[in-house]
Amino acid sequence: MSDDKTMTEHAAIKAEQESAAEAAPVDVASVEGHEAIVALGLDEHPQTPSEALPHIAPDYTILFGRRINANIYVVVFGILAIVTAAEIGIAEIFPDGFVRMLLLVGLSLVKAVLVMLFYMHLREDSKIFAVAIALPLFVGIISAMFLLAVPSTGY
Amino acid sequence: MTDASMEHIEAHAAHDAHAAAKHEAQRIDNLKFGMWVFLASEVVLFTVLIATFLAWRVVNSELVHEVHEATGIWLVSLNTFLLLASSFAMVMGLREIQKGNRGGLMKWIGLTALLGAVFVGLQAVEYSILASHGVTIYSSEFGMRFYAPTAMHGAHVIVGVIWALYIVNKTRRGSYSSQNYIGIEIFGLYWHFVDVVWIILFTVIYLL
Secondary structure (H helix, E strand, O other), rough: OHHHHHHHHHHHHHHHHHHHHHOOOOHEEEEEEEHHHOOOOOHHHOOHHHHHHOOOOOOEEEEEEEEEEOHHHHHHHHHHHOOOOOOOOHHHHOOOOHHHHHHHHHHHHHHHHHHHHOOOOOOOOOHHHHHHHHHHHHHHHHHHHHHHHHOOOOO | HHHHHHHHHHHHHHHHHHHHHHHHHHHHHHHHHHHHHHHHHHHHHHHHHHHHHHHHHOOOOOHHHHHHHOOOOHHHHHHHHHHHHHHHHHHHHHHHHHOOOOOHHHHHHHHHHHHHHHHHHHHHHHHHHHOOOOOOOOOHHHHHHHHHHHHHHHHHHHHHHHHHHHHHHHOOOOOOOEEOOHHHHHHHHHHHHHHHHHHHHHHHHHHH
C-alpha cells in the first residue's frame, strides 16, 4: 500500500514536472550559471523581494564611536534642529558680511545633505538617483552664478 | 524519480523565485528613479525662482533688510521647525510600516499631514502680516520675487498634505504592509524634497 502511494505521488510529480517543462523549459545552463554568479558575489540583485527592500533602521545609532539609544532618524532630526537654531543665532548676532553668508549657506547645505542622505535614503540607494538630482542642481547653480555675474541693468 | 530530477525541479523553483525577486526589485528601483527624475525637474523650477530672487537681492539688500525687520524671524523659524518635524514624522511612519505596524504608520503620516497643514496656515499668517506692511505681490519688486518661490513651495506643501491624507486612508483600508510600502517611500521622497527646498529658501530669503 505504501509502495502504491509512493508510486502515485511519483506519477503526480512527474506529471507536474512534464507540464512545467512544457510551459517553461528549464535552462539548466542558465540556472547553473546564475548559481555561479551568486556564489562569486557578482549578482547585484537580491534573492528575494524582502531582501530588495532597505533594512529597518536599528533602535540605536553609533555616532563618533558612541552608542546613542535612538534610531538614526531621531539623531538626524536632533542635528537638524540644533543646526537650524545655530543658523537663527548667526543671522541675528553676526553682522552682514562674507563670513556670515558663508556660515549660513554652509549650514543650510549641511541640513539639505543630511535630509537627502538619511531621510531620502540616498546613502543606501542606487547612486544613479544621486546623479539624477545632482546634474540639474549643478547646471542650475552654474546658471545662477552666471546670472549673478551679469551686471544689473535695473530690470 | 531520481535525486537528479528532484534537484532539477528545486533549481527551477529557485530560479523562478529569483526571477520574481529580481523583477520586483527592478520595479521598485524604476518607481524610485521615476520620482527622482520628477524631483530633478522640480530642482530646475525652484533653482530658477531662487536665482531670480538672489540676482535681485544682491543689488537691493537694504530693501530686503527693511522687510525682514518689519516681519521678524520668529514666525518663519517656527515654521521651519514644523517642516523639519514633519519630515521626521514621515520617515518614522515609513519605519513603522517596514516593521509591519499599520497603526504606527497612520499615526506618523497623520502627524506629517497635520504639521504640513499648520505650516501652510502659518504661512498664510505671515503673508497677512506682510500685506499689513504693504508688501504684496504687486506692491514692489520684493513682493514679486518673494511670493513666487514661497507660494510655489506652499502649493507643494498643500499637495503633500493631500497626498499624506490619501496614504492614511489607504493604510486604513489595509493597502500597505511590511512587504509592500513603495507608495509610502515615493511620497516620502516628495515630502523630504519639499523640506530640502524650504531649508534652502529659509536661508536664502529669510536669513541672508
